[in-house]
Amino acid sequence: MKLITAIVRPEKLEAIREGLEAYGVQGLTVSAASGYGRQRGYTEVYRGAEYNVDLLPKIRVEVLATDEQADDILDVIISSSNTGRAGDGKVWTMDVFEAVRVRTGERGVAAI
Amino acid sequence: MKLITAIVRPEKLEAIREGLEAYGVQGLTVSAASGYGRQRGYTEVYRGAEYNVDLLPKIRVEVLATDEQADDILDVIISSSNTGRAGDGKVWTMDVFEAVRVRTGERGVAAI
Amino acid sequence: MKLITAIVRPEKLEAIREGLEAYGVQGLTVSAASGYGRQRGYTEVYRGAEYNVDLLPKIRVEVLATDEQADDILDVIISSSNTGRAGDGKVWTMDVFEAVRVRTGERGVAAI
Amino acid sequence: MELTAGLVWLLVASALVLFMTPGLAFFYGGMTRAKAALNMMMMSFVAIGTVGIMWVLWGASMATSNEDNFFQIFANPFSHFGLHNFTDPADLLKVGYAATFAIITVALISGAVADRAKFSAWTIFTPIWATLVYAPLAYMVWGGGLFSKDGWFGQTFAPVIDFAGGTVVHINAGVAGLILVLIIGNRKGFGKDPNHRPHNIPFVMLGAAILWFGWFGFNAGAAATVEQAGLIWINTLAAPAAAMLGWLAVERYRDGHPTSLGAASGVVAGLVAITPACANVSPLGAIALGVVAGVASALAVGLKFKLGYDDSLDVVGVHLVSGVVGTVAIGFLATPTQGQAGLFYGGGTSQLVAQALAALMSIIFTAVMTAIIAYPIHKFMGFRVSQEQEVVGVDLSLHAETAYEFGIGGHGGSFQPLHDLITGNAPASSQDAAPAAGKTTEAATGKESVGA
Amino acid sequence: MELTAGLVWLLVASALVLFMTPGLAFFYGGMTRAKAALNMMMMSFVAIGTVGIMWVLWGASMATSNEDNFFQIFANPFSHFGLHNFTDPADLLKVGYAATFAIITVALISGAVADRAKFSAWTIFTPIWATLVYAPLAYMVWGGGLFSKDGWFGQTFAPVIDFAGGTVVHINAGVAGLILVLIIGNRKGFGKDPNHRPHNIPFVMLGAAILWFGWFGFNAGAAATVEQAGLIWINTLAAPAAAMLGWLAVERYRDGHPTSLGAASGVVAGLVAITPACANVSPLGAIALGVVAGVASALAVGLKFKLGYDDSLDVVGVHLVSGVVGTVAIGFLATPTQGQAGLFYGGGTSQLVAQALAALMSIIFTAVMTAIIAYPIHKFMGFRVSQEQEVVGVDLSLHAETAYEFGIGGHGGSFQPLHDLITGNAPASSQDAAPAAGKTTEAATGKESVGA
Amino acid sequence: MELTAGLVWLLVASALVLFMTPGLAFFYGGMTRAKAALNMMMMSFVAIGTVGIMWVLWGASMATSNEDNFFQIFANPFSHFGLHNFTDPADLLKVGYAATFAIITVALISGAVADRAKFSAWTIFTPIWATLVYAPLAYMVWGGGLFSKDGWFGQTFAPVIDFAGGTVVHINAGVAGLILVLIIGNRKGFGKDPNHRPHNIPFVMLGAAILWFGWFGFNAGAAATVEQAGLIWINTLAAPAAAMLGWLAVERYRDGHPTSLGAASGVVAGLVAITPACANVSPLGAIALGVVAGVASALAVGLKFKLGYDDSLDVVGVHLVSGVVGTVAIGFLATPTQGQAGLFYGGGTSQLVAQALAALMSIIFTAVMTAIIAYPIHKFMGFRVSQEQEVVGVDLSLHAETAYEFGIGGHGGSFQPLHDLITGNAPASSQDAAPAAGKTTEAATGKESVGA
Numbered sequence A, B, C: 001m002k003l004i005t006a007i008v009r010p011e012k013l014e015a016i017r018e019g020l021e022a023y024g025v026q027g028l029t030v031s032a033a034s035g036y037g038r039q040r041g042y043t044e045v046y047r048g049a050e051y052n053v054d055l056l057p058k059i060r061v062e063v064l065a066t067d068e069q070a071d072d073i074l075d076v077i078i079s080s081s082n083t084g085r086a087g088d089g090k091v092w093t094m095d096v097f098e099a100v101r102v103r104t105g106e107r108g109v110a111a112i
Numbered sequence D, E, F: 001m002e003l004t005a006g007l008v009w010l011l012v013a014s015a016l017v018l019f020m021t022p023g024l025a026f027f028y029g030g031m032t033r034a035k036a037a038l039n040m041m042m043m044s045f046v047a048i049g050t051v052g053i054m055w056v057l058w059g060a061s062m063a064t065s066n067e068d069n070f071f072q073i074f075a076n077p078f079s080h081f082g083l084h085n086f087t088d089p090a091d092l093l094k095v096g097y098a099a100t101f102a103i104i105t106v107a108l109i110s111g112a113v114a115d116r117a118k119f120s121a122w123t124i125f126t127p128i129w130a131t132l133v134y135a136p137l138a139y140m141v142w143g144g145g146l147f148s149k150d151g152w153f154g155q156t157f158a159p160v161i162d163f164a165g166g167t168v169v170h171i172n173a174g175v176a177g178l179i180l181v182l183i184i185g186n187r188k189g190f191g192k193d194p195n196h197r198p199h200n201i202p203f204v205m206l207g208a209a210i211l212w213f214g215w216f217g218f219n220a221g222a223a224a225t226v227e228q229a230g231l232i233w234i235n236t237l238a239a240p241a242a243a244m245l246g247w248l249a250v251e252r253y254r255d256g257h258p259t260s261l262g263a264a265s266g267v268v269a270g271l272v273a274i275t276p277a278c279a280n281v282s283p284l285g286a287i288a289l290g291v292v293a294g295v296a297s298a299l300a301v302g303l304k305f306k307l308g309y310d311d312s313l314d315v316v317g318v319h320l321v322s323g324v325v326g327t328v329a330i331g332f333l334a335t336p337t338q339g340q341a342g343l344f345y346g347g348g349t350s351q352l353v354a355q356a357l358a359a360l361m362s363i364i365f366t367a368v369m370t371a372i373i374a375y376p377i378h379k380f381m382g383f384r385v386s387q388e389q390e391v392v393g394v395d396l397s398l399h400a401e402t403a404y405e406f407g408i409g410g411h412g413g414s415f416q417p418l419h420d421l422i423t424g425n426a427p428a429s430s431q432d433a434a435p436a437a438g439k440t441t442e443a444a445t446g447k448e449s450v451g452a
């Protein structure tokens, strides 16, 4: 099994979900993150004092998948979150040793 | 070493902590997440416009453990967070290549 | 490739970033976490009722790196976030199977 | 009749007192969990609706002195139904002022049942309670009834001194809150769940600030002379100031930390205590009374954990306790210049006895009547939500809303354009209505889910 | 001249009404997304600035009755320019009171264009609109112009009854909002994006509370007698109370859940409806009017999705709809005691016709004039931000600020000590000025970035 | 004595001014970091407590004119101790009004020492400073002392014109803030730490709104005639409106973005500047003064970074600078109708000299006295928290509270039912008291820790 982690633009969540659902993924986990990379930040001003905000809001999307599906899912995520501009983010996959569905205690691929 | 990641119901945090403490785990890391899965969501209404909220609040619990303990810890987490209903969540384990305790610089199993 | 995950004190973010930038790291991802460990918590009081807060605020810093750089990066993070007191946190590395830069679709080391 | 200075002040005071109820909504709303904040605020808001309407219809009539009363307990609800038949030009102003007191008294009760009361039951409870408990008590104390100088009690003992509502408002609300708690039970996790702590303390302070501001209208609104108005104003400053310091001192020495929740609570305790006494004690008396009330309530709020009743936001500890402190203190501190003197000013014990007895009788009256009203509601329609609704949060389960949405970190969800339901048209037909409507309907595929 | 009771009340009422505009900022600001909250609030705040100054300079002069008027549409803007030449001692007080009405009317419009209006365009639009639309309408209704008893309309039909601003304030703002929406267009994702839901409902309730509080000044500020003041006060309590219950009932039966946003909205709808009628209907009439307004607006807010115009915060659904309800209802409900009686009180249809016609004429006047003002602004300087600015959020893109920063979970960033730019000195020279300044400048290396 | 219109207005104005201090708590509290917000608000709240009580005890006596004064600097603190011996029926009302001024002046200082002042030291500092600095200055300017028409200064130069507190309130607080900063030092990370930016700007705007609302009482509370009241009302609208636009213009042209923090700050700067001048300048003069103050303060707030003193929330930049602007501007802009004319109205330079000199003397007096009070406190008990407490946040370290808890994302923790300590009973005995209490005690095992 694989865990696919995507750090992408917050406004792309909807597109990713639609893509994954169309592909047949049953579940995913989302959380908030901030990222620093090639994308330039913006400036905030408070009483004339400027702040250069370069940690920008991102979301982290995580999907557990079988080894076979992992690469397809990677492609779905990339194609639905790509805009071609800096700040699009990174996606990576890692091996998962074991997975369990808490409700039933099923393990391995059955748990996904 | 292994990293155990659990995406579970927020209200189960206390039970998991009690379980892990009883087992002898010294530390853990918790963060907020939202999940989408078999569990159905709920509806919010604002001035008659309805919103179907299906990304539901979850927590992520992460525990670093030795290879030997990993499976026991998995069992502790599952038994303390299971309710038998959709939305109970997922737990998975991954291999950890190296771990360090920042305070002392200890590495490997000694760092846990 | 490796993924380095650090759970450290929130106030150390700046130092870590400076250290990594000096080393030549181009990007990183930050998110909020809370941790429970050897560090003692604090007490909050509301109308005489006391709450013992022992889940303390931490940040999670994640960096994707090549296998060669991973160990150096680990050292940079540790040296810039160490204070020698309980609560300094943990850092661990895991193997990454594949990584992609969303903007360009580049894969592997080129994506970092 | 042209506006007079006194009536302009009444006009202003009425607006001030009405503003107190939303202030209370914030005072209470900030003290609950985030997932129950809206429901908490709604209990105050809806009381303005239900009690406001009820007061216009028959409440004002019940609380107003006239020939036609029921055993000195309440006046005829129909003699001024809908506010007709009033003859004095100032009568409507007085009705408005009185309405705001009825409203806030009812709203005060809600703090006891935070996080778990059923909103529908509360909506029904409020006008009934205001009719059968508040209006009679207001009549008995202020309307010429039992406790007034013409009533049986007033003539047997002494007329109760309750200038702005120690018995009518605070003791009354405190007792009603306690009875409700006993009927509907404690919150899940009461005394153990750390998430029961306040979610937004600045809101608590905002609420306390609005309450204090409005309380000048509450206490001084009925002032008859310049001297009285000045005295009341100063006392309404001094007592809560002293109570704040008293509460903070208790916290400093007992818990090690003076808290802002304590400061806000102390202010309210001081305001409660000075309410009945504001026109009858000296500024120094007000300071003393404030300190006693602040200390007493700071100690009393812990009692619920000892005794095991979940008076969630301390309606008993603050309103009942400080209400009793203020009401009884008059028996000691009343200055001779404003009528009957208290024990410390050589007035003997007669006023003290009258005050204590009236407090006791109010407590019994309210307890019995509240039980009679709330128990059947709880029995037949249920006065509390299910455990599952409580876990999800009453905001979501009762009101289908959440208080805050600060971005990705919060809740999220799909927008289901069910607006078509609003106007009763089928989606298909609405698609043709206008391009944008078509766009809206297109979204109804359920694929546009986003959020986190 | 010494202060009189009536003028003291005017003084207080003016402060109350001014306070309403920041109240509106919260009512609206809580309803937008978190990333557009400050901009929403700024549209109200800056209106106090631009319209306040404009009113002192020439607005008061335009709206005040005098010999020298332009076809009964507006008075000479220069006869009291800068508020000189006033002779009555109370004139400045009246100008202040009138200024607060002009300000809030303009601020009301902003709800229609939440999240996307360009702040610079809004800043220019506001004083022009107040000059060319608000001031004339105020003159026509209240200043002795067209719709007054001396005007052509008043003499042909009947003088319009609009005690506190059904046409001048609410219909006016509602129509202007609609026209602005039609000119600048819908928000990206209108009707589909779940993030368009309110980000801070307690702020909405705070806003509603401040509005209600201030509305007592708004409605009763001009009361001439004790009787009128009392009636207005009661009606300003009863109508919104009834409208709140009405709105909640619609939600309960249509959507299954009474919401707090609904309660707050109902209160405002009821206040809008009673505004023109407050001195002319009985308390029972006010309750009836409130229920109708609450129900009508609760149903109307869904219309924008059907018709496809993005009146983001329902200026049309609440202010235009309930404004028309209140204005027309006078034709039915006006009691004979306060002048002309309505249809239900045997007064015939003449007042009803006058009310309906005046509402219609106001709608047309405002629609045409607003288009004439807003269209060129949109054409030449742009009245809305770019799509990218909308996605980033107008707070950041227009004001370089974010509303909240609760810690690591929020935005973060490096502090760039560009303060040297503030005073125009080069960093190098400032380094010598003082140790701390040197420290500050050292930070300018861009390495101290932190946050999350 | 029956209520008069003027005294009713004083009654209302006093409540309005008292409401300003919690308003200030929000203005300041929103500007600090989230982890110091409660402490910031507490500094204002506790000042109501300490200064309120001190004023009732001896402050009012010190600031009130009577035969028995100390070199025209302050009056006998004991002649009206505890507010006895007053003879005029309106005296208590005047004392209440004056108390609110003393309170807010002290609270204003706290902005300078945000995030790091020790709460215990602040609690001790406030009543001492109000006694030794505020009360004397109030006596000198308003009570018949040095700067008044009977005082040495007034007779040598000209009586200072300071209608509502340019010197007594704003210059005074600004200077005291500066001295405190110099004594206790800068925040850790001053000028570099991005987390020092405002955590809740809507609260800042709420604070500004409440301040503006209350300021009508502040400025106009002492108005003697209708003409004066009207003029003051208009000026209190016009000056801050103009200052808001002035500040926004500076931001627009210097930084590229007009901000909401700037709008709120501009409003306050304009209010400060008009305070001393409100009864003595024309509406056009008020607009001019507002623009100057808005621009001056917008430029001045950057100075602290240049000069290296951490006046955290700009008490100097806003209150001292605009206070001086307003005080000195009277020398130019005072109209002849209200007494002594200013330079621009042909009154010569005498008033200008008096104003400038009085401002200077106030600055010196306050600087010296504040140092004398604060330095020993800092030396002997410490006026600032430890670095570790500052990093953890003063809310947690001093008050054992956090401002917000929005759910899992926030702080969390175990509930330790230490309530038994509250009432002093041992856990064992309480276990028998009631079933629920037993349950509570059971939780004391320390195993129920939860949160995040």
Ligand SMILES: Nc1ncnc2c1ncn2[C@@H]1O[C@H](COP(=O)(O)OP(=O)(O)O)[C@@H](O)[C@H]1O
Binding pocket: A007, A034, A035, A036, A037, A038, A039, A056, A058, A085, A086, A087, A088, A089, A090, C026, C027, C028, C029, C030, C062, C063, C064, C065, C101, C102, C103, C104, C112
């Ligand atoms: N080496 C890295 N390790 C972890 N996260 C990274 C790394 N580089 C970039 N990121 C994440 O990816 C996001 C987008 O990065 P950015 O450099 O702007 O995109 P790109 O590489 O496509 O130009 C960043 O905000 C950060 O969250």
Ligand SMILES: Nc1ncnc2c1ncn2[C@@H]1O[C@H](COP(=O)(O)OP(=O)(O)O)[C@@H](O)[C@H]1O
Binding pocket: A026, A027, A028, A029, A030, A062, A063, A064, A065, A101, A102, A103, A104, A112, B007, B034, B035, B036, B037, B038, B039, B056, B058, B085, B086, B087, B088, B089, B090
């Ligand atoms: N394939 C997946 N990848 C990542 N997280 C998942 C996946 N499936 C489910 N989850 C997480 O688990 C949670 C519970 O999932 P759900 O489907 O409701 O439970 P179950 O599978 O037991 O029915 C989800 O809210 C989501 O956070």
Ligand SMILES: Nc1ncnc2c1ncn2[C@@H]1O[C@H](COP(=O)(O)OP(=O)(O)O)[C@@H](O)[C@H]1O
Binding pocket: B026, B027, B028, B029, B030, B062, B063, B064, B065, B101, B102, B103, B104, B112, C007, C034, C035, C036, C037, C038, C039, C056, C058, C085, C086, C087, C088, C089, C090
């Ligand atoms: N076994 C573990 N698994 C996951 N996270 C851990 C573990 N132990 C500690 N942590 C994280 O590290 C943080 C610091 O731990 P702590 O025990 O205080 O430090 P130390 O081990 O250096 O004494 C904790 O707050 C927690 O977030």
